[in-house]
Amino acid sequence: MAARHLIIGGGTAGMNAIRTIREEETERSTITLVSAERPYSRMVLPYYLDRSIAESHVFTATPKVLAGWGVTAHVGKRATALDTKANVCTLDDGTKVEYDDCLIATGSSAVRAPVPGADGPGVHSFWTLEQARGVIAQIRPGSHVVMVGAGFIAFTILNSILALGATLTIVEMAPRILPRMIDDTGAGLVEEWLKRHGVKVRTGVRLTKITDAKGRQKLSFTTGGDLVADVVIMATGIRTNLDWLKDSGVRVNQGIVVDEHLRSSVPNVYAAGDVAEGRDLISGANAVHAIEPTAQEHGRVVGANMAGKTVSYRGSLIINIVEVCHLDVASFGAWEDARAETASGVKADRPAYRKLLWRGERLVGAIILGPSSDIWTTNDVGMLKGLVQSGVGLGRWKAHLKANPFDIKPAFIATKTTSALLPETILGRPSKAPGETPVAV
Amino acid sequence: MSVLRIHPEKCTGCLRCELACSYMQTGDYQPAKSVIRVSPFEGHTSYAPYTCTQCAEGWCMTACPVGAITISAVGAKDVLDDRCVGCKLCTIACPYGTMFYDPATRKAFKCNLCGGDPACAEACPTAAITYEDVATGDWLGDFAGERTARVLSGAR
Numbered sequence: 001m002a003a004r005h006l007i008i009g010g011g012t013a014g015m016n017a018i019r020t021i022r023e024e025e026t027e028r029s030t031i032t033l034v035s036a037e038r039p040y041s042r043m044v045l046p047y048y049l050d051r052s053i054a055e056s057h058v059f060t061a062t063p064k065v066l067a068g069w070g071v072t073a074h075v076g077k078r079a080t081a082l083d084t085k086a087n088v089c090t091l092d093d094g095t096k097v098e099y100d101d102c103l104i105a106t107g108s109s110a111v112r113a114p115v116p117g118a119d120g121p122g123v124h125s126f127w128t129l130e131q132a133r134g135v136i137a138q139i140r141p142g143s144h145v146v147m148v149g150a151g152f153i154a155f156t157i158l159n160s161i162l163a164l165g166a167t168l169t170i171v172e173m174a175p176r177i178l179p180r181m182i183d184d185t186g187a188g189l190v191e192e193w194l195k196r197h198g199v200k201v202r203t204g205v206r207l208t209k210i211t212d213a214k215g216r217q218k219l220s221f222t223t224g225g226d227l228v229a230d231v232v233i234m235a236t237g238i239r240t241n242l243d244w245l246k247d248s249g250v251r252v253n254q255g256i257v258v259d260e261h262l263r264s265s266v267p268n269v270y271a272a273g274d275v276a277e278g279r280d281l282i283s284g285a286n287a288v289h290a291i292e293p294t295a296q297e298h299g300r301v302v303g304a305n306m307a308g309k310t311v312s313y314r315g316s317l318i319i320n321i322v323e324v325c326h327l328d329v330a331s332f333g334a335w336e337d338a339r340a341e342t343a344s345g346v347k348a349d350r351p352a353y354r355k356l357l358w359r360g361e362r363l364v365g366a367i368i369l370g371p372s373s374d375i376w377t378t379n380d381v382g383m384l385k386g387l388v389q390s391g392v393g394l395g396r397w398k399a400h401l402k403a404n405p406f407d408i409k410p411a412f413i414a415t416k417t418t419s420a421l422l423p424e425t426i427l428g429r430p431s432k433a434p435g436e437t438p439v440a441v
Numbered sequence: 442m443s444v445l446r447i448h449p450e451k452c453t454g455c456l457r458c459e460l461a462c463s464y465m466q467t468g469d470y471q472p473a474k475s476v477i478r479v480s481p482f483e484g485h486t487s488y489a490p491y492t493c494t495q496c497a498e499g500w501c502m503t504a505c506p507v508g509a510i511t512i513s514a515v516g517a518k519d520v521l522d523d524r525c526v527g528c529k530l531c532t533i534a535c536p537y538g539t540m541f542y543d544p545a546t547r548k549a550f551k552c553n554l555c556g557g558d559p560a561c562a563e564a565c566p567t568a569a570i571t572y573e574d575v576a577t578g579d580w581l582g583d584f585a586g587e588r589t590a591r592v593l594s595g596a597r
Contacts, residue, residue, distance in 0.1 A: 043506040047526040379538040386536030416582035430497040434508035
């Protein structure tokens with residue numbers, strides 16, 4: 001069994017791997033962590049932005065917790081090269097770390113629209129803790145914030161910006177908002193809802209430059225209609241942090257190609273989270289799923305395998321949820337599958353929306369939208385996930401759901417989806433609690 | 442560990458479990474705040490309560506990015522209010538649809554077995570909900586499969 005584990009990246013995947021190694025191993029191994037930043041949860045940064053939590057709440061492992069787990073931590077350093085023949089990783093300060101097996105979990109970085117002025121003062125990304133601090137320092141009550149990009153990341157901080165008393169304009173190059181999370185109908189309902197809540201939305205506009213306007217930022221577009229902002233947030237996408245691997249011999253496609261055990265083309269090198277191109281639960285094909293739940297599941301599967309267990313991963317399910325001014329918006333799996341059989345229902349006045357997609361008797365994807373205060377929104381969110389995840393045959397319930405797309409619960413219960421789900425675990429055993437020492441302290 | 446065992450054929454649809462649950466969980470007699478929810482079947486001639494199975498994976502717990510869901514002394518997956526930030530990842534991760542979210546407190550909440558003395562089981566007048574040391578299970582599937590034939594035949 002491997003005795004020296006190297007974890008590169010202190011995000012969700014890396015921290016879950018470390019915990020799982022300690023849960024699963026029969027002999028104490030050595031674990032070294034290399035992390036460019038102190039480990040924290042990116043998911044909770046929006047709640048730090050609107051001050052509903054203190055900064056201390058975002059950290060997932062303090063130095064004390066890492067010490068408690070027996071981890072040798074190189075925090076504030078980056079891996080710059082991986083020699084997979086000698087099993088040595090080189091860090092940016094010249095430190096060399098030898099390993100028996102290693103996990104690459106270096107995540108993604110925010111990218112900005114390639115326009116003049118995108119790197120200027122007053123233009124921010126909101127991806128890392130450091131960037132979050134930058135945005136927090138700039139937004140005041142009454143600030144005009146312009147968000148460039150209307151994707152998932154942008155929407156996670158929308159409520160926080162409004163809660164700070166700022167006014168918000170969202171500009172998006174695509175013809176609709178949330179282009180990679182929901183369809184036209186859903187996007188139309190959300191856009192209408194946003195306008196009702198005082199958010200200005202411009203879709204189908206291309207930013208050409210950002211220039212200084214007496215200390216404020218002027219944004220210009222091909223279609224005209226300049227905007228002047230106090231704060232510009234660029235939420236124009238992310239890219240995986242893989243450049244440092246180019247001479248390593250690890251096979252990279254969209255991400256690091258991994259097998260069912262999350263091993264790369266180099267058997268003692270694993271990959272997890274945003275950098276991994278692993279199995280998609282629905283299609284069975286490899287894909288990069290840069291979402292928190294995939295990072296968590298990948299991390300745990302890698303941790304178990306590193307600890308000497310043999311754990312196969314069934315694949316990850318794309319799931320996204322975002323709340324927009326008390327409207328829940330979520331999508332699952334193959335919600336975009338153009339060849340799937342579909343059914344949908346809209347209640348525009350709530351608003352509420354369900355879209356269901358089938359291949360045969362099996363639900364392969366879904367979109368759901370509804371008020372957070374509506375109890376059935378939350379319950380249906382989970383049950384739709386369960387139907388897609390379990391892939392139960394819906395039999396005669398398929399016709400019922402096609403006619404009644406809001407009637408999820410009886411279909412879920414009567415098709416015995418619970419029976420299908422109960423034996424499912426990621427590690428082949430009951431999960432352990434975060435522990436006496438919570439992951440976050 | 443003990444779990445909530447549902448005997449759907451005994452349920453009369455009286456909703457006492459929902460009242461007791463909401464009072465225990467939130468201090469209000471408000472079925473909308475209950476984490477056990479009674480569903481009607483066969484045109485409101487049959488009923489069955491549905492709640493968290495305390496599943497082995499604990500999808501809510503493993504999904505939580507801040508370790509705000511833990512396992513309580515009685516084995517229930519339990520939300521720690523002071524850790525929960527309200528990100529809703531647990532609501533989308535739980536494939537059973539048994540996570541809840543309170544817009545007023547901006548926290549997730551769920552069945553925590555009332556610390557080992559479940560109010561729903563105590564309130565149920567027909568013992569349709571019992572708290573027993575058995576393996577958790579799909580208590581409703583067979584019952585619902587039987588009693589939804591009318592819906593599926595198209596008659597409402």
